[in-house]
Amino acid sequence: SSAGAVAAVDLGATSGRVMHARVGANTLELTEAARFPNTPVRLWEGSRSALHWDLTGLFSNVLEGLRSVARSEPQLASVGVDAWAVDYGLLRDGRLLGEPYHYRDERTADGVALVHARVSPAELYREGGLQFLPFNSLYQLAHDQETRVSEAADGFLLVPDLITYWLSGQTIAERTNASTTGLLTADGSWNDALIARVGLRRPLFAPLVDAGTGVGSLLPSLDLPFAGSGPSVTAVGSHDTASAVVAVPMDASRGAYISCGTWGLVGVELSERVVGEAGRAANFTNEGGVDGRIRYLHNVMGLWLLSESIREWQRRGLQVSLESLLAEAAALPRPLELFDADDPRFLAPGDLPSRIADWFAERGLRAPASPAGMVRVILESLAEAFAGTVRTAAELSGVPVETVHLVGGGARNALLCQATADRSGLPVLAGPVEATALGNVLVQARSAGLVSGDLETLRALVARNYAPVRYEPR
Numbered sequence: 473s474s475a476g477a478v479a480a481v482d483l484g485a486t487s488g489r490v491m492h493a494r495v496g497a498n499t500l501e502l503t504e505a506a507r508f509p510n511t512p513v514r515l516w517e518g519s520r521s522a523l524h525w526d527l528t529g530l531f532s533n534v535l536e537g538l539r540s541v542a543r544s545e546p547q548l549a550s551v552g553v554d555a556w557a558v559d560y561g562l563l564r565d566g567r568l569l570g571e572p573y574h575y576r577d578e579r580t581a582d583g584v585a586l587v588h589a590r591v592s593p594a595e596l597y598r599e600g601g602l603q604f605l606p607f608n609s610l611y612q613l614a615h616d617q618e619t620r621v622s623e624a625a626d627g628f629l630l631v632p633d634l635i636t637y638w639l640s641g642q643t644i645a646e647r648t649n650a651s652t653t654g655l656l657t658a659d660g661s662w663n664d665a666l667i668a669r670v671g672l673r674r675p676l677f678a679p680l681v682d683a684g685t686g687v688g689s690l691l692p693s694l695d696l697p698f699a700g701s702g703p704s705v706t707a708v709g710s711h712d713t714a715s716a717v718v719a720v721p722m723d724a725s726r727g728a729y730i731s732c733g734t735w736g737l738v739g740v741e742l743s744e745r746v747v748g749e750a751g752r753a754a755n756f757t758n759e760g761g762v763d764g765r766i767r768y769l770h771n772v773m774g775l776w777l778l779s780e781s782i783r784e785w786q787r788r789g790l791q792v793s794l795e796s797l798l799a800e801a802a803a804l805p806r807p808l809e810l811f812d813a814d815d816p817r818f819l820a821p822g823d824l825p826s827r828i829a830d831w832f833a834e835r836g837l838r839a840p841a842s843p844a845g846m847v848r849v850i851l852e853s854l855a856e857a858f859a860g861t862v863r864t865a866a867e868l869s870g871v872p873v874e875t876v877h878l879v880g881g882g883a884r885n886a887l888l889c890q891a892t893a894d895r896s897g898l899p900v901l902a903g904p905v906e907a908t909a910l911g912n913v914l915v916q917a918r919s920a921g922l923v924s925g926d927l928e929t930l931r932a933l934v935a936r937n938y939a940p941v942r943y944e945p946r
């Protein structure tokens with residue numbers, strides 16, 4: 473088959489992009505059409521200010537990106553959307569009822585208590601298979617129900633499904649991301665019994681579809697300059713991490729992956745869920761993957777620690793940039809003391825350097841004084857958490873991990889990649905940086921008949937076109 477063109481809309485918690493790809497049996501070329509920051513916004517809500525996503529602003533950037541794709545590729549075959557997990561919009565009669573809450577907003581503590589009063593964490597784990605994260609959609613939804621935020625709603629759409637709806641007019645729930653709600657059964661249906669027990673309304677939830685399913689065509693009212701009726705809209709692995717895992721050039725029987733952007737998602741790919749108590753104690757998740765695979769992984773804090781620290785230093789008026797900090801940090805000696813990158817105190821936005829300093833102070837230790845020293849201790853602590861999580865993933869799953877693939881923005885960070893190799897004692901294969909967009913376009917390309925085969929075939933195509941950078945453990 474010859475090459476054809478598809479476009480990926482890929483929204484991360486830190487930035488979004490629209491990528492345009494040419495895909496064929498031996499072709500996989502990605503071009504950036506648009507890249508824009510994802511800047512959350514605080515909106516006053518009567519008695520407190522709440523952290524929201526500016527989804528309307530993001531959608532406007534998405535349309536700009538697609539307009540630019542249309543100019544260079546009027547015959548585009550398909551477009552697909554992925555974004556971060558768990559967050560959602562509530563709708564009434566097809567209208568969005570307010571900007572979606574950000575999972576880093578503090579509102580969900582009572583949602584956790586409400587849900588756990590009705591269903592024990594152990595039972596939730598057997599049903600949904602998810603690691604405990606206080607912002608899993610079911611906790612957010614329980615809060616919305618209790619505070620009557622969702623009272624008027626007759627629809628629930630996860631963020632990528634909401635963008636897909638605004639592009640196509642069709643309401644669906646793509647399975648990989650729906651698995652992050654905590655409300656799916658092991659066989660991938662909405663868990664009606666659990667939804668009722670948690671006190672939620674079943675009609676809120678849209679029909680589930682698998683990645684690769686055609687959803688519809690672009691709404692003519694968007695007025696995008698594509699030829700004819702324009703590209704179709706295809707459901708992809710709409711959870712960004714699911715799309716990233718599609719494009720990890722790994723042998724899943726012997727490799728682990730780290731999808732490192734805002735978060736570091738560390739784990740292995742399995743064909744069956746693992747929902748034993750040991751996995752629950754280690755807070756490992758069973759998220760739905762493309763083609764029915766299981767993403768058995770744990771959320772490590774990720775590059776958020778770095779980006780949020782830099783934001784704080786800049787707020788204090790320091791002239792710091794990522795590039796110069798990384799260069800300075802690499803020249804420093806390896807720190808002797810690390811902090812626990814998994815500590816939940818680092819979740820909320822704010823002054824992370826002070827919180828890291830507190831962590832050390834509570835143990836009678838001193839945090840590095842300079843920003844560069846802090847950057848170094850952040851990266852080494854992250855690498856240590858990555859290495860430990862790879863070991864735990866191997867133990868819990870039985871996968872004999874010989875290689876660690878690091879994909880996403882973190883693959884650009886040589887210091888982080890080398891430290892991960894050193895601390896895990898395993899070779900780290902870094903890249904592709906744009907794994908998420910690649911996984912997105914590959915699933916569309918397969919549905920459009922531009923490529924065929926299982927995930928192993930798609931990964932071989934990635935490996936041929938994006939040779940990873942190898943870091944040997946030292």
Ligand code: LRH
Pocket residue numbers: 484485555556557558575711712713733734735737771
């Ligand atoms: C990464 C990610 C991750 C989720 C988190 C909310 O962008 O989707 O997989 O746990 O955001």
